[in-house]
Structure formats: structure tokens, C-alpha cells
Amino acid sequence: MMPPDEQGNPPNGPREPRSDRWSDLDRPPLNAAALRRALVREGGLWSGVEVVQRTGSTNTDLVALAAAGKAAEGTVLVAEEQNAGRGRLDRSWTAPARSGLFFSVLLRPAEVPIARWGWLPLLTGVAVATGLARAAGVNTALKWPNDLLVTVGDEERKAGGILAERAGEDAVVIGIGLNVTLREDELPVPTAASLALAGARTTDRDTLLRAVLRSLEDWYGRWRAAGGDPAASGLQDTYAAGCATLGRLVRAELPGDRSITGEAVAIDGDGRLVLATEEGVQEPVGAGDIVHLRPA
Missing domain, CATH: 2.30.30.100 (SH3 type barrels.)
Structure with a gap:
């Protein structure tokens, strides 16, 4: 008689569903070490990349770390799954584990007057759209102020959103949620979408996250160098050109x-x-x- 396998299933009996990180091979886990090697560099914006398996909200966690003085500018916190993700107006954002990109970044734009910090969600939208166009070949439109739209068939649908929150007097946490591999039967509402449904040429989340963060570093650097001036940095015109509203x-x-x-x-x-x-x-x-x- 054969012994049970390593999951404890009998050799010829019913199998218990696996719940480990490799249980859905269509949705492999992010490679945190490779992300750090690709993104964290001397003189660059990104100072650290942490990937957690599950949390309530990466924004909530990163705001708390910043308030406690435990996070430097350029900290990136990514969750494979969020069970209390939030959008604007405290709306919930949930999705299956490893089906999307759910992450937050900490920024401290000391050179920019606070009156111009309201451009940060719009800047993030431009950066995400630019990064996705390069990496996935997806035409992402921006719905003012914080929604990311893709086209499925001939219909505009929401594939992601952005949430900015103050973290003390000198910092902002920007949260980004992006549906990557959600299937039609997994969508929370019929007006939602994912990059896969929009025909993305890749749904490799490591590739997409690197592209988005590099684009965000580029746009944030331009905006900061211009003292937050949206016209001088090119942000205002670029946002308007990509705004579906x-x-x-x-x-x-x-x-x-x-x-x-x-x-x-x-x-x-x-x-x-x-x-x-x-x-x-x-x-x-x-x-x-x-x-x-x-x-x-």
C-alpha cells in the first residue's frame, strides 16, 4: 500500500485543495529578491521593496510605518493579497490572491509646495499608464481623478485605481490597485476589467511592477525637479492627452x-x-x- 503524499492525501482518495503559494500556477508569486535587485540602486528613488503574502491594506500599513519613522522615502510595500483594500471614499477593493498588483509607495516631496501635492494621484495615473503601454501594450486611459480604464471589446472598463493619503506632515503614501489576470467570472462588477481581458501581451506581474515603478520614478523626478509645476514638468499636458473624461x-x-x-x-x-x-x-x-x- 502506498503512503499518503506530502500533503497528507491518500494515494487513491479525494485530494484536499492546496493552499500554498504555488497552488495556482497561472498566478505565480512575485520574486521579491529580483524586484529589489532591479529597482533599488544608489541614487535612485526606490529604497526598499517588501512583498507580503497577505495584509489588510498596504496603504494602511505603510502610513503606520511612516508615522512611526520606520519607512524611508521610496519604500515600496506589495501584497500578494489584500482583504481590506480601500479605494476613494473608503470603498472596498478585493481580488483573488496574486491576480493583480496591490502596492503602496512612500514619497516625501520636500522640494514641492504642499499646494501642489494634489497632483500626485494624477502623476501616478500618468506613470501607470505609461509603464503599462511600454510593458504590456495596453492602452490605458485615465478617468479623473484616479481610475485606470482599459477597453474590452468596445467598452471602457475600470482595471485599477489610485489612492493618495497623507502620512504626517512631510509624506504621502500612494496606493495602486491593478487587476492583471482576473477572469470574467471573477470580476466584482460587470464594469470592471483586467489587463488579461484587455489583451495584454504579458501578464507577468514582476515585469509589470518593474515597468510601473520605473515610470513612476521618472515622472516623480521630472515633477519634483520642476518644483511641482505641472506645466513645466509636462505633467498637465500629458495627463490631459490621456484623460478619457x-x-x-x-x-x-x-x-x-x-x-x-x-x-x-x-x-x-x-x-x-x-x-x-x-x-x-x-x-x-x-x-x-x-x-x-x-x-x-
């Missing part, structure tokens, strides 16, 4: 149960979305949910 009829759902409907005509120097209303008024929107409306 501009030129659309939209509804801005604002705090206090107010809403404004109008055509999105510009991104102003403060990173606000400018709406042209039917009354002929141009109104900047600095915070709120944006709903893309079908043309009348």
Missing part, C-alpha cells in the same frame, strides 16, 4: 449631495476638472465622483 458630458457628484452636469473641458493648474455647464459657467471640481454620461 475630457470632452465628455459628465455628472460630478459632490460632497453635500450636490451635483453638477456639464462638459469636461480642461484640467486646470491645480489638477481640478473644469466643467462647462449649460448656464455658460466654467466650474472647477476638486473632489467628487465623476460619472461619464452618454451623449444626449
